[in-house]
Amino acid sequence: xxxxxxxxxxxxxxxxxxxxxxxxxxxxxxxxxxxxxxxxxxxxxxxxxxxxxxxxxxxxxxxxxxxxxxxxxxxxxxxxxxxxxxxxxxxxxxxxxxxxxxxxxxxxxxxxxxxxxxxxxxxxxxxxxxxxxxxxxxxxxxxxxxxxxxxxxxxxxxxxxxxxxxxxxxxxxxxxxxxxxxxxxxxxxxxxxxxxxxxxxxxxxxxxxxx
Amino acid sequence: xxxxxxxxxxxxxxxxxxxxxxxxxxxxxxxxxxxxxxxxxxxxxxxxxxxxxxxxxxxxxxxxxxxxxxxxxxxxxxxxxxxxxxxxxxxxxxxxxxxxxxxxxxxxxxxxxxxxxxxxxxxxxxxxxxxxxxxxxxxxxxxxxxxxxxxxxxxxxxxxxxxxxxxxxxxxxxxxxxxxxxxxxxxxxxxxxxxxxxxxxxxxxxxxxxx
Amino acid sequence: xxxxxxxxxxxxxxxxxxxxxxxxxxxxxxxxxxxxxxxxxxxxxxxxxxxxxxxxxxxxxxxxxxxxxxxxxxxxxxxxxxxxxxxxxxxxxxxxxxxxxxxxxxxxxxxxxxxxxxxxxxxxxxxxxxxxxxxxxxxxxxxxxxxxxxxxxxxxxxxxxxxxxxxxxxxxxxxxxxxxxxxxxxxxxxxxxxxxxxxxxxxxxxxxxxx
Amino acid sequence: xxxxxxxxxxxxxxxxxxxxxxxxxxxxxxxxxxxxxxxxxxxxxxxxxxxxxxxxxxxxxxxxxxxxxxxxxxxxxxxxxxxxxxxxxxxxxxxxxxxxxxxxxxxxxxxxxxxxxxxxxxxxxxxxxxxxxxxxxxxxxxxxxxxxxxxxxxxxxxxxxxxxxxxxxxxxxxxxxxxxxxxxxxxxxxxxxxxxxxxxxxxxxxxxxxx
DNA sequence: TACTAAGCGAGACGGTACGTCATGTCTTGAT
DNA sequence: ATCAAGACATGACGTACCGTCTCGCTTAGTA
Numbered sequence: 001x002x003x004x005x006x007x008x009x010x011x012x013x014x015x016x017x018x019x020x021x022x023x024x025x026x027x028x029x030x031x032x033x034x035x036x037x038x039x040x041x042x043x044x045x046x047x048x049x050x051x052x053x054x055x056x057x058x059x060x061x062x063x064x065x066x067x068x069x070x071x072x073x074x075x076x077x078x079x080x081x082x083x084x085x086x087x088x089x090x091x092x093x094x095x096x097x098x099x100x101x102x103x104x105x106x107x108x109x110x111x112x113x114x115x116x117x118x119x120x121x122x123x124x125x126x127x128x129x130x131x132x133x134x135x136x137x138x139x140x141x142x143x144x145x146x147x148x149x150x151x152x153x154x155x156x157x158x159x160x161x162x163x164x165x166x167x168x169x170x171x172x173x174x175x176x177x178x179x180x181x182x183x184x185x186x187x188x189x190x191x192x193x194x195x196x197x198x199x200x201x202x203x204x205x206x207x208x209x210x211x
Numbered sequence: 212x213x214x215x216x217x218x219x220x221x222x223x224x225x226x227x228x229x230x231x232x233x234x235x236x237x238x239x240x241x242x243x244x245x246x247x248x249x250x251x252x253x254x255x256x257x258x259x260x261x262x263x264x265x266x267x268x269x270x271x272x273x274x275x276x277x278x279x280x281x282x283x284x285x286x287x288x289x290x291x292x293x294x295x296x297x298x299x300x301x302x303x304x305x306x307x308x309x310x311x312x313x314x315x316x317x318x319x320x321x322x323x324x325x326x327x328x329x330x331x332x333x334x335x336x337x338x339x340x341x342x343x344x345x346x347x348x349x350x351x352x353x354x355x356x357x358x359x360x361x362x363x364x365x366x367x368x369x370x371x372x373x374x375x376x377x378x379x380x381x382x383x384x385x386x387x388x389x390x391x392x393x394x395x396x397x398x399x400x401x402x403x404x405x406x407x408x409x410x411x412x413x414x415x416x417x418x419x420x421x422x
Numbered sequence: 423x424x425x426x427x428x429x430x431x432x433x434x435x436x437x438x439x440x441x442x443x444x445x446x447x448x449x450x451x452x453x454x455x456x457x458x459x460x461x462x463x464x465x466x467x468x469x470x471x472x473x474x475x476x477x478x479x480x481x482x483x484x485x486x487x488x489x490x491x492x493x494x495x496x497x498x499x500x501x502x503x504x505x506x507x508x509x510x511x512x513x514x515x516x517x518x519x520x521x522x523x524x525x526x527x528x529x530x531x532x533x534x535x536x537x538x539x540x541x542x543x544x545x546x547x548x549x550x551x552x553x554x555x556x557x558x559x560x561x562x563x564x565x566x567x568x569x570x571x572x573x574x575x576x577x578x579x580x581x582x583x584x585x586x587x588x589x590x591x592x593x594x595x596x597x598x599x600x601x602x603x604x605x606x607x608x609x610x611x612x613x614x615x616x617x618x619x620x621x622x623x624x625x626x627x628x629x630x631x632x633x
Numbered sequence: 634x635x636x637x638x639x640x641x642x643x644x645x646x647x648x649x650x651x652x653x654x655x656x657x658x659x660x661x662x663x664x665x666x667x668x669x670x671x672x673x674x675x676x677x678x679x680x681x682x683x684x685x686x687x688x689x690x691x692x693x694x695x696x697x698x699x700x701x702x703x704x705x706x707x708x709x710x711x712x713x714x715x716x717x718x719x720x721x722x723x724x725x726x727x728x729x730x731x732x733x734x735x736x737x738x739x740x741x742x743x744x745x746x747x748x749x750x751x752x753x754x755x756x757x758x759x760x761x762x763x764x765x766x767x768x769x770x771x772x773x774x775x776x777x778x779x780x781x782x783x784x785x786x787x788x789x790x791x792x793x794x795x796x797x798x799x800x801x802x803x804x805x806x807x808x809x810x811x812x813x814x815x816x817x818x819x820x821x822x823x824x825x826x827x828x829x830x831x832x833x834x835x836x837x838x839x840x841x842x843x844x
Numbered sequence: 845t846a847c848t849a850a851g852c853g854a855g856a857c858g859g860t861a862c863g864t865c866a867t868g869t870c871t872t873g874a875t
Numbered sequence: 876a877t878c879a880a881g882a883c884a885t886g887a888c889g890t891a892c893c894g895t896c897t898c899g900c901t902t903a904g905t906a
Binding site for chain 3: 666667756757760762763769772777781804805806811812813815821822823833839
């Protein structure tokens with residue numbers, strides 16, 4: 001969401017902005033990211049190309065904002081009517097049973113990753129990020145890291161309650177179960193099932209070596 | 212490496228093929244994947260565009276073959292003059308000390324991932340794979356999975372020697388230390404250092420919970 | 423000058439149009455029609471290819487407009503500074519001596535046909551017209567027929583003054599001296615000299631048969 | 634029919650040559666000259682491209698030979714079974730009535746020009762000739778001029794019998810009725826009817842001026 | 845209330861690359 | 876040794892988008 005220097009944001013057309021987000025997400029979902037074009041987004045949104053170029057620097061930039069907007073809407077909804085998605089957006093439950101809590105959250109994460117509404121744009125952003133480090137940093141800072149910090153909190157709480165060794169670095173530890181899920185999703189290196197994520201938590205918490 | 216239907220492969224020009232691989236890799240390294248064009252590859256290779264379109268279906272397809280060729284060359288070399296890269300291409304050492312062996316391999320992997328000669332094309336392929344599932348499957352089957360199977364072998368050997376619990380699934384276990392490295396590399400979620408990979412191995416082998 | 427359906431002609435760039443005409447005429451004159459390409463015209467005119475494809479349907483179509491424009495300029499000039507080309511563009515003199523008048527006009531026509539500035543593009547258009555009837559009709563209607571009507575007028579005036587029999591159809595009669603010139607020019611069936619055109623007029627006016 | 638220097642004509646495949654002629658004429662008739670390609674001719678004739686390039690220099694060159702071959706066949710046939718086309722290929726009748734003879738021949742010429750089997754290739758050749766002077770000379774020398782010489786003979790005979798003034802140049806005179814037909818055919822400047830050609834002969838023979 | 849300056853839809857523009865087609869040359873196998 | 880087959884380097888084709896640049900037209904906020 002890098003902004004161009006001059007334009008006067010206060011005069012900005014809210015209607016166009018929303019139309020652009022919707023068009024961008026719809027086109028990516030329908031045709032895939034590479035076949036989505038700025039001209040196509042403008043046409044679908046009923047908007048001049050310049051209106052896009054005025055506020056964003058690239059296709060990825062538009063999509064990033066569109067996706068953040070989508071995520072925000074999701075968060076707002078799950079705030080209003082707290083339900084199954086609560087863990088994803090709202091935090092990680094702390095029932096005292098660390099393994100159970102982590103399994104629950106990972107299951108919800110898997111559901112989110114496979115939700116078709118999110119999958120196309122998030123893959124697209126991730127792909128762009130691979131090759132465009134600046135976008136990647138933006139993505140990580142605004143979407144990924146906030147999620148990961150929730151795990152950090154939960155693990156610290158577990159350390160306090162003695163369920164996790166105190167010398168463990170939570171920021172690294174969380175990757176033991178989060179990264180495998182991420183990689184399977186990103187690279188199709190294996191199926192994403194509940195059984196799989198449960199196993200990950202078990203292995204990570206108790207280790208591979210005989211106790 | 213999806214082949215177009217008809218052309219007669221026996222008449223194929225070996226010289227052109229090699230020139231195309233070199234041009235593709237060089238251009239991706241110099242300008243990045245998105246700014247590498249098929250026209251550019253053809254021009255740099257001194258080859259007609261049609262010669263590319265005859266044998267490959269897309270830019271990604273060319274780059275995949277080029278990269279596989281590069282990997283093969285690497286493998287052939289490390290077979291001939293066994294050296295530092297031996298673990299990456301040739302297998303995982305089995306000194307009896309599982310932790311030490313895994314740490315050594317992961318360090319070598321990090322070196323490989325950060326080698327500028329490999330980084331640009333592999334990021335490019337990974338990015339394309341994110342969005343193009345067919346390519347992704349190809350990549351995983353021909354590059355990634357063979358690597359991962361080496362870990363499977365080593366872990367099985369550790370199970371036999373009692374260093375790893377017999378009920379552990381090695382194919383899943385290996386992701387505990389491989390996937391975090393992959394994700395940090397793919398998504399820039401954190402630095403890739405030896406200290407980090409060593410820690411990963413320690414956490415994974417002995418778990419997070421107090422023993 | 424067949425127009426593509428939609429584009430908004432009021433926004434059209436006059437500068438580009440003129441540059442395209444000049445480039446087209448220059449390239450045809452320099453390299454000949456078949457070796458003139460749309461890409462070449464665009465490059466020479468400093469114009470995007472699309473700007474040509476937006477307003478014309480084919481190379482021949484461009485050249486037709488360019489040529490008409492050239493003819494118009496010629497006409498405008500000869501209107502302003504009436505000189506030798508007056509007969510070609512501006513009408514046929516009527517001195518009362520039909521034979522002399524026709525001979526003068528035919529001589530001027532020959533000069534025009536052999537003018538290198540006109541020859542290449544008009545041959546090119548004529549050639550294209552041979553094989554592309556639609557273009558041919560356009561050519562005849564917009565360039566040739568207006569010229570021929572001048573002869574019709576002059577011959578009618580001659581009929582009024584009694585120099586030509588009243589039962590003669592002027593539209594056919596004019597072909598007796600115009601078509602031979604055209605054919606010699608088109609097909610190189612013989613030299614185009616003043617002596618030749620004078621002879622044609624004599625033969626045509628007084629007939630071949632003994633009187 | 635410009636020949637490439639070296640190849641040994643005695644080894645030439647007659648079958649291929651004929652197949653190429655047929656393919657060339659058929660394709661020009663079906664798709665028009667510009668959309669006829671050498672590759673297409675080769676494919677249709679079941680012949681390698683090289684076999685064409687070995688014996689001819691260009692598409693026009695092939696077509697010229699094909700057309701001459703066609704004309705020869707026609708001539709041979711009309712020699713064997715003398716019929717309506719006799720005048721076109723075999724000469725001009727000399728019944729003593731010059732006007733009648735010329736009208737008959739011109740009518741036959743019109744029939745020939747409008748015969749669909751001949752029209753496409755001859756237009757194509759004429760078009761190519763417009764822009765390719767070398768081909769044009771070939772065409773005129775081998776096809777057109779021999780035809781015109783028949784008129785020269787007939788007009789000379791008429792001069793001997795006193796039907797045409799002795800000071801007339803027959804080579805020029807013939808153009809008075811032949812060229813208008815040629816131009817109408819070449820440039821679509823008017824309809825080609827028997828009435829028209831008859832009128833041409835009348836005008837040309839008796840002149841336009843009152844007697 | 846009118847003026848003015850922005851954002852806006854529209855889309856022409858100079859470009860780049862696309863993927864296809866045909867050119868004319870060259871090589872290979874078979875007949 | 877000639878032919879068919881067709882791979883090759885070349886280069887133009889016509890199309891799709893790029894990102895920039897006018898155009899008139901709302902549409903505020905200021906005069």
